[in-house]
Amino acid sequence: MYLGIDIGTSAVKLVCADTDRILTTSSVAIKTSSPQPGWSEQHPDLWWQATRDALDQLSGQITLSEVKAIGLSGQMHGAVLLNRDLHPIRPAILWNDSRAVQECEDLRAAQPEIGHIAGVPPLPGFTAPKIAWLKKHEPANYAKLSHILLPKDYVGLRLHGELVTDASDAAGTLWLDQASRDWHAGIVEATDVAGDWLPQIFDGHNCVGAVSAQAATETGLKPGTPVVAGGGDAATGAVSLGATEPGRGFISLGTSGQLFVADRAYKPNPERYVHAFAHTLPDRWYQMAAMLNGARPISWIGGQLGLSAAEVVALAETVSGDRVPIFLPYLTGERSPHGDPHIRACFFGLEDSTTRADICRSVVEAIAFCFADAAQSFGDSIKELPELAAIGGGSRSELLLRLIATVTEKPVVRSDGADSGPAYGAARLAAFGEGALDRADLALQPPTTDMFEPADMAPLFERLARFRKLYTAVSLAE
Structure with a gap:
């Protein structure tokens, strides 16, 4: 039995699995603070407490002492800033800041x-420029800085006491030389960072420590349980789907969104803001379009209208007319393919007759349109993919998956446990690290439970064209 811990933006999710299936899951919500416009922060201790609470939930379903190994996953790019005593100096600055x-x-x-x-x-969401910002704007905090970690690695520190990361999470800092998979001294120096502030880099299946006696007391886990490095949420999500070899791709619909294509070679494409990053497994890389606004706009509009995410989607299903407004979903700026931290969300085409259902439909469609833009940014490299698998909480929406399949012109498939992808991938890396799986096992794709084919929806493509024109008009008016 293997445990995967995923430090998400909206929740900490745990998966307990054996070598070929999920046994049980738990989840504890966490909140993000925005003390100033454009800021996004969480205190690292929230992640640790939520992890402990989620383990407490699991303890009613399984015997935690029977966990053989633990893998970690988490939101990428967050700057976790520690003093020499390994205590957080301030709240972590997140990926969407x-x-x-x-x-x-x-x-x-x-x-x-x-x-x-x-x-x-x-781009401002990445880790490296945040340290230069800290030196300029919070010099007292900068003076205390001794160590920098990524979100999942802080939870790892609390579990095993080591300052480590994996190649895929290091890839999202801007400090990593992707080709050599090591810290780049010139970029490190250019962002006012000392080399010894950065953690040691491992592959995701490498054992990097064991549950300490203190952590065992706090969590109920067995002391000495091996912990592997794990990966950033994109890479562990890929492992959950077998997307570790070329020709495999998927979309992730969490708070953020990703369109991910695995490869054996490093292929940068910075002009289109397509990320080319090291995978969590050795000798593998990937290309990814990363959207700051994945399924998050659904929960945002639900909060404004007093609806759950499921109710938003259900309302959206009831309309499909040409009078649905156009929504730009850029609540916190956008990364791929625009590289535009200043753009913000807006509705266009609201009428006296516009209903809550129309608004919900426009928000769901906008998420699909972002994936259409992402697919376009890949150029020819995405054409050979036979299909796109879907993971993340947003993958529960059949409407959204149908829309994405249509506008990307790629079938979208879903499997059991799709909403727990990164945590399940982390559990599989733990099983690989312990020898219960081999590398070939990680490339196996889970059985498909649902397939969503592209549909003939000419009005949807007309609204996609208007969506793109609206972005151009709004960005020129910034």
Whole structure:
């Protein structure tokens, strides 16, 4: 029995699995704070407490002491800033934080080839420019800084006491030389970071520590249980779907969104803001379009209208007319394919007759349109994919998957446990690290339970064209 822990943005999710199936899951919600416009933060201790609470939920279903190994997954790019005593200096600055715009410009100037070295041009959501921002705007906190971790790796620290990460999470910092899979000294120096602040890098299946006596007391896990490095949520989501070899791709519909294609080679495409990153497994890379606004707009509009996410989608199912407004879903700016931290969300085409159902439909359609833009940004490299698998909480919506299949012109498939993808992938990496699975097993795709084929929906493509024109008009007016 293997445990996967996924430190998400909206929840910590746990999966307990054997070598070929999910046995049980648990989840504990966490909140994000935005103390200033464009800021997005969470205190690392929230992740640890939510992990403990989720383990407590699991303890009613399984015997935690029977867990053989643990794998970690988590939201990427977050800056977890620790002092020399390994305590957080301040709340972590998250992936969807847009404060470090000027620092990105400075980094581009200092490292003109950074897009080809680090796999993507500097964007404020990444870890590296946040440290330059910290030095400029919070010098007292910068003076205390001794260690930098990614979100999942802080939970790893609390479990086993080591300062480590994996290649896929390191890939999302901007400090990694993707080709060599090691920290790039020039980029590290350009962002006012000391090399010894950064953790040691491992492959995702490598054992990096064991549950300490203190962590065992706090969690109920057995002391000495091996912990593997795991991966960023995109890479562990890929492992859950067998997307570790070329020709495999998937979409992830969590708070953020990703369109992911696995490869054996490093293929940067910074001009289109397609991320080219190291995979969590050795000698593998991937290309990914990363959208800051995945399924999050559904929960956002639900909050405004007093509806659950399921109720938003159900209302959206009831309408499909031409008078549905167009929604730009850029609640926190956008990364792929625009690289635009300043763009914000808006509705266009609201009428006196517009209903709540129309608004819900426009929000769901907008998420699909973002994936159409993402697919377009890949160019020919996506044409050979036979299908796209779907994971994340948004994959529960059949309407959304049908719309994405149509606008990307790719069949979308879903399997059991799709909404627990990254945590399940982390559990599989733990099983690989312990020898219960081999590398070939990680490339096996789970059985398909549902397939959504592209449909003949000409009005939808007309609204997609209007969506793209609206983005152009709004971005020019910024």
